[in-house]
Amino acid sequence: MVTLAEVAQHAGVSASTVSYVLSGKRSISASTRQRVEQSIRELGYHPNAGARALAGKRSNIIALMIPLRTDMYVPVMMEIAIAVATTARTHGYDVLLLTGEEGPDAVRRVTGSGLADAMILMDVELEDERLPLLRETDQPCVLIGLPADTTGLTCVDLDWTATGALCVEHLAQLGHRDVAVIGEAPAVYERHTGFAERTLDGLRSGARERGLRLLHRPCEGGYDAMALTLARIFDERPGTTGFVVQNESAVEPLLALLRQQGRAVPEDVSVVAICPDQVAVQASVRLTSVAIPAQEMGRRAVEHLVAKLGGRGSDEVVLLAPGLTVRTSSGPAPAAS
Amino acid sequence: MVTLAEVAQHAGVSASTVSYVLSGKRSISASTRQRVEQSIRELGYHPNAGARALAGKRSNIIALMIPLRTDMYVPVMMEIAIAVATTARTHGYDVLLLTGEEGPDAVRRVTGSGLADAMILMDVELEDERLPLLRETDQPCVLIGLPADTTGLTCVDLDWTATGALCVEHLAQLGHRDVAVIGEAPAVYERHTGFAERTLDGLRSGARERGLRLLHRPCEGGYDAMALTLARIFDERPGTTGFVVQNESAVEPLLALLRQQGRAVPEDVSVVAICPDQVAVQASVRLTSVAIPAQEMGRRAVEHLVAKLGGRGSDEVVLLAPGLTVRTSSGPAPAAS
DNA sequence: AGGGGCTGTCGAAGCGCTTCGACAGTCAAC
DNA sequence: GTTGACTGTCGAAGCGCTTCGACAGCCCCT
8 A cells, every 4th residue: 555655755755745735735846746746646646545534634525314215216316316426526525325224323423433524414304303413513414305494404405395386387277177196105294204295385385376176195106006096086086187296106107097097198188297307208108297306406415515515605495496398298178078 | 522532531541441442352341341331422422433444444434336327227226225335334334335437446546545445346247347456456345246257256146147047937838939028228238237148148048948939129218119129029020928028117118018009918918027026016017027136135245245354255156046926917828829 | 135025845743543562460270 | 479371451653644833945125
């Protein structure tokens, strides 16, 4: 293992000079810099991470806490995680992967040990048990998701309320009067995940404004659960012509069932999905959808964190504006029969 | 921030004693141990990770390199990643998330800087450009996936060849003579990902043994791509009655298309999928499938690594035996018309 | 010519921990 | 009662880096 001291000796300078070349915190003459850089390359030097963390009081690591549960749509989480990792690297940070398993203890461990300089938390619940700890610690921290009380916290999230409203508005403009919402699995609501409840709020207030009738049904993913849910919906509201789907793993089953029942999309029934674009274009019908900007969320979270670590940036709630893309799964409501 | 020295002072012992209490590397009297542990709790002490890494020459971090690409089935990768993270924690390790973006440089950086004690590589290609580096370094390392040459490497993977053979065997036993394989996206084959090619080998040699006719078609995910592929298959081999699907995102489209064409599953056509169990049971037909044991792979990889780090364990290739679960998507071949 | 301000480099201290060797004290064996 | 092995604790060195203050040399201004 090559050390700073060896590089210094090789270049004929002192260790501190090499350090300053590396950090750029003091001016170094061009000739010295070149000599040092040359030595670094020749010796294949990599600064020791532990020593750096110890002396510099920063590890250049960002901790990312992802949920263990798999009742949320996994590809979205993965996309966020990958966006976090790649964005972090462009700022010189590495990413430590924590699962929800340890819960609040993980927060304590990481902040206490100086393992990470900052944290990103995913899958935040409205009353998340980790929040008190985060408020106490002075470690920079960004939530992906929006808890009930955001005082003293920085959050990045899609504006789910607006998303809900947007879906309803689109259907209302097309003349639909009876709209059903295929929601996330019941467990998601039970643990008060912000995004699900907020979407529902947006849907409801949008429906109220527009005078729509809204029926909300949580739904596990999969074909069987969807079949049951759909039967109940048409049973209760036979005139339903619009669907908003928030559970990605219910999308394809819904389309299949509608087809099977002889209900044409979009002629008889319109479907608006809340899902990543990839899902929307790969479905059996190209779906009108509000995109979940997973990458953007990951990227923004890291950039906020880096700003905070650099002394810039403050507590702030960033809500990304939703965008609805019209594809071929939505159209004018059929004339009332 | 609480330091070892503070704990020592609080407990009325020397720093080294506290260290030995923590590591258990020397015997400590019960009374002293209790006093120290008490102080640790009272002060809320967490050992500093950087100092530990520097002095102890090990960071207690395992690096996990996941691919950037999303042309593989993402949930499987996620499941592996989560299994790695949770298993690592039970052995006292944290997990550093590296994306494929940096490529071989990431290997150099991590081994050079002592950031991680060991590595796990996912998405290994047959002739992976990272392998030479891994063979050089003395850092323990486990691949999830199987390169062409495994000398000096430890690998964990599903036995894909056996998986392919198992699928064919099942269909052969049911009397199918013409079998089509819906493979991964062409890009997966082009970059010579081991699992795709090995599965194909298994399918082919199985078919040869059993006297089946096999038609292999790579296929992008999604409905449109599947529609095209399916049309070509029936065009070329109208008598096809068996399908093996390796691309998870083609499963549901395939089922929908078959239904649409009036081909009943399993009466007219049998489908065997290679996918996680969750996908198999959530599909619109409960799929006969060979499971991808993502969790097991992640767990085994970490356990091997931990064994290596502990001086036990050697280079070894672990191939997990595939298991086929018969559900309702496969049945006897229809009598020849 | 002399002082003042820069610029570029160095030496040394110290970050918090592990670990080695030293050394009291205890106990069993002779 | 001495020896020797063993147990439990301590002090000090050192891991590889960052950073602070010091300072030599230089140029420019008066």
